[in-house]
Amino acid sequence: MAILEIRKYPDPVLRETARPITAIDAKIRQLAADMIETMRSANGVGLAASQVGIPVRLALVDFDPEKRDPRVLINPVIVKRFGRRELGEEGCLSFPDLRSQVKRSPRLLCQAQDLRGEELEYEVEGLTARAVQHELDHLDGLLFVDKVGPSDRQSLRHDLEEMEQAYAALHPGG
Numbered sequence: 541m542a543i544l545e546i547r548k549y550p551d552p553v554l555r556e557t558a559r560p561i562t563a564i565d566a567k568i569r570q571l572a573a574d575m576i577e578t579m580r581s582a583n584g585v586g587l588a589a590s591q592v593g594i595p596v597r598l599a600l601v602d603f604d605p606e607k608r609d610p611r612v613l614i615n616p617v618i619v620k621r622f623g624r625r626e627l628g629e630e631g632c633l634s635f636p637d638l639r640s641q642v643k644r645s646p647r648l649l650c651q652a653q654d655l656r657g658e659e660l661e662y663e664v665e666g667l668t669a670r671a672v673q674h675e676l677d678h679l680d681g682l683l684f685v686d687k688v689g690p691s692d693r694q695s696l697r698h699d700l701e702e703m704e705q706a707y708a709a710l711h712p713g714g
């Protein structure tokens with residue numbers, strides 16, 4: 541296993557629409573194993589493949605953070621949402637030190653393949669439902685800062701500009 545580099549905002553790969561996974565082969569299993577190690581070492585509760593520079597539809601979500609044994613969600617989709625969206629605090633490994641309030645559905649039904657290709661259904665709520673929505677957004681090139689309400693948006697702008705400048709300094713010429 542290996543610890544992978546977590547891409548930081550505004551790395552363009554974070555804006556890509558991830559490709560569906562058509563074969564769960566050795567490469568995908570290796571990617572999942574490396575992502576699990578990467579997520580644990582970063583103390584995250586979720587990680588999408590796009591965040592390690594590989595835009596395929598694979599995401600990890602820790603359903604029980606105490607166990608630190610994340611679910612591997614391959615080609616995940618949200619089948620149904622329940623309840624009115626609620627505000628809650630979120631962060632993201634691609635935005636170190638940034639936290640913001642985002643509205644998410646409190647409960648949902650999600651369908652995904654596991655590493656053996658088995659199609660599974662999960663009903664999740666609370667923080668787990670929040671994490672699933674956050675990670676699935678990554679697979680569509682959406683970031684939590686896109687969903688922040690107008691009141692938080694002002695204070696975010698400064699932080700985002702700083703990140704954009706830091707990224708530009710590290711990647712001259714775009």
Ligand code: NI
Binds near residue numbers: 634674
């Ligand atoms: Ni994230």
